[in-house]
Amino acid sequence: MKISIDHIASLARLSVSEEEKSLFGAQLESILSYMDKLNELDTSAVDPTSHVLEISNVTREDVTAQSLDREDALANAPDKTEKFYRVPKIIE
């Protein structure tokens, strides 16, 4: 196996069962081996593509715009108070 399902799951904050581990493991493995096919091509003369659009320098002026009303901003939060998003206590 090239990848550790446990590590990826923990980085993604997902808990996966043993069954899922072998299922996803096999699926991810097959995706990676498909990608390996690309390695058969000689790309030494090709720049890596980070963006498919041939444009650059899209910027906006430093001007403020209307923000959301707090009520709207918090509307979708699973837990909140009048002013804040509320989350389980963060312990360092």
Added chain:
Amino acid sequence: MKYEAVIGLEVHAQMRTESKIFCGCSTRFGSEPNTQTCEICIGMPGVLPVLNKKALEFAIRTGLAMGCTISAYSRFARKNYFYPDLPKGYQISQFEHPICEHGHVDVAVDGETKRVRITRIHMEEDAGKNIHEGGGNYSFVDLNRAGVPLMEIVSEPDIRSPKEASEYMKKLRTILRYLGVCDGNMDQGSLRCDANVSVRPVGQKEYGTRAEVKNINSFRFVEKAIDYEIRRQIRVVEEGGKVVQETRLWDSAKGITESMRSKEEAHDYRYFPEPDLVPIAAERRWIDELRASLPELPDAKKVRFVSAYGLPEYDADLLTSEKAVAEWFEEAVKAGGQPKAVSNWMMGDLMKLLNGDNREIGDCPVGPERLAGMLKLIDKGTISGKIAKTVFEEMYRSGKDAEQIVREKGLLQISDESAIEKTVDELIARHPAEVERFRGGEEKLLGFFVGQAMKAMKGKANPQVLNELLKKKLS
């Protein structure tokens, strides 16, 4: 064994823009929680961030001021991790191809100039703020700060002592404030510092294992936190242990750094190019324009203050530490003040009064031309240097000019010989014993007579006239 510390700093500076880095929400500090957010900065699906041109300009200006190369091609990247203050589950930052690279900052430490190389300066968005107090089993999240533009200025491990680290920080702050790109306010978090610290035996070439110290939020703590961390690592090594590569949190209340084990796993950030933002290819012409518009920077200004005004290095250093202070000085000189006299008054009485009131020079009730006006009165002999201290404080408190105060309070210096002579005659009559001793060779008693005469004349006597008269009458 003797050890040497090797320190590199990562400084986050909040850029002084009106709006956030990728959206139009305000960056104003101290607003009601969660009132400065929108779909973009709280990470709603399907939104598109667009780079604030001012933030890009500020990063480039900073790079130019620090002698960096401005990248012809630069791009953003996603830094992936989970934390409640990070709404998208990733921070938009730069990884490969930062906007600026390979610069340097010169720092004066104990009279010697030390060059600290800058590895890179990159742009990124700030996270929100977590509030832990008063919530029992909960923490609270305010996302007003999420998306506020930051520059991260990363130094090479060129720093060798806590003192050098804090001087480097101060120099960065000075430069950033000269450029007007950051207000440099550490209390409000506009300037934050993480330190990479390691130790090695003196003479060893290889670096030791480093620990990253986070949460350093004042100049005082830069020195304290690094000093603590150096001592801790030396102790670990001397006891036969090994320094572990880890993130440590500075606890200013306890004065120690503590391991943040919870951060360890999160170090796999899986950076990849940010697909929502197109690359930056800053035009040469624009960069040249920005370079040409840079203000005179502190190092150059200091050199000029020494050569043009004949100031000692010490004065020039203090006067150029803030652009506003340097400008105030130059205006006072332009208004006719003698440079060294202006400098003395600024570094002495003026700074004392401002510090006492916790005021910046921009809010000083005495303008530079008023100080120059008062100095003229001293030069002309209208007031004595001693009285001037009273006049100056009165100018500061009342906002009136020197001449008005002198007139109203009757503080004119008395240079009239006959008036002073009268006081001197009375003194001599009243202190026959001291007169005898003086005539017997105890010349230091002259000071006693000067003091008594000044006291009798409420400090208004012209000291030169008084001295001459006393000497004449006593001998």
